[in-house]
Amino acid sequence: MSQTAHIPSHRKPRRSASKLALRAGVAGGVLSTIAVAGAAGPANAEPVTETIEMPTLGSLGTDLSSAVAASAEASEQEALDQSLEAQEAAALEKAAKDAKKAKAEADRKAEAERAEKARKEAEAKAEAERAAAEARAEARARASRDAARTQIAATSASNSSDSGSSDSSDSSSSASESTQVASGSAAAIVAFAKAQVGDAYVSGGTGPNSWDCSGLVQAAYRQAGIDLPRISYSQSSMGTSVSLSNLQPGDILYWGSRSGSYHVAIYVGGGKYVGAQNPSTGVVERSLDWDTPSGAVRIL
Structure with a gap:
């Protein structure tokens, strides 16, 4: 065999320097304490025979683990x-x-x-x-x-003569008006118009509970199966023009010119008419004398 061949050692492995230093420090501290205690005692004192156990590395490791665990718990x-x-x-x-x-x-x-x-x-x-x-x-x-x-x-x-003639005409007209009775289509128109008395006036209203003047006339004539235009001046332009002294129930009364009327109503007989007047009065029945119309037309 070669002289330089490696021969395995049977010696125990050396302890690490840190472990040896820790043990040496602990042992030295204990011995120092014992020496100081012996020096401080009386000269004739009996030698100390008490056995002092040296702390082991196992207990130091346990204490260190407990401290680390406590620190970790505090951090957590x-x-x-x-x-x-x-x-x-x-x-x-x-x-x-x-x-x-x-x-x-x-x-x-x-x-x-x-x-x-x-x-x-x-x-x-x-x-x-x-x-x-x-x-x-x-x-x-x-x-x-x-x-x-x-x-x-x-x-x-x-003109007294004209006045007398006019009085005579008015008297005969009044007598005629007092005896007028609506019938047929005129009766349906008049009945419908009178049934709306007390309803509200609303501009553009066509019922069933609020009307303007031409909306009421249009709806009344619809009861007789007659379709009228929606606007007052168009309604007054239809039919035949009649004088106010020769009115019949169902005739359309107008205010203003016939082709440019601004208000219409329905003559219901007895010298009266029904019309949607204005927001303050609503639909009313009035005498011709209350607001005399400008003219009238007959559709029936």
Whole structure:
């Protein structure tokens, strides 16, 4: 065999330097303590015969493991506390955002309600002003017609013969009106018109509970199977023109010119008519003397 061949050693492996130093330190500390205690005692003291057990590396490892475990548990608890604090902060932030959003929504709804209320109030005010304007216009038109009739009456009064003839004609007309009775289609028209007395006046209304003047006339004639135009001046342009002294139930009365009338109504006999007048009066039955029409047409 070669002299340089490797021969396995049967010696025990050396302990690591750190372990030897730890044991040496522990042993040295214990011996130092014993020496100091012996030196401090009386000279004739009995030698110490108590056996002192040296701490072992196993117990030191156990203590070290317990300390590490305690430190890890403390770190874990601290991390858990931080996580809970973060969750609480997030919850508070979310609650604040939700409250802010709810307040903004409530403010928006309140503003919308105020705007809707203002709109309704403006519409009601505009409707009232429109109705008042219509009433004033009708009053002015009636005053103008009354003035014209007054002037005509004054002119007629200057001629006694014409006045006597007119009185005679009016008397015969009144007598005729008092005995007029509607029949057939005229009866259906008159009955329908009278049934609507008390309904509201609404511009553009065609029933069943609110009307304007031409809407009521159109609906009444529909009861007799007759279709009339929707507009007042178109209705007054139809049929045959008749004088106010020769009226029959069912005739259409108009105010203004025949081809340009601004109001219509239905003659119901007895010197009276039914018409949708204005927003303040609604559908009414009136005497011809209350607002004398400009003319009349006969459709039947």
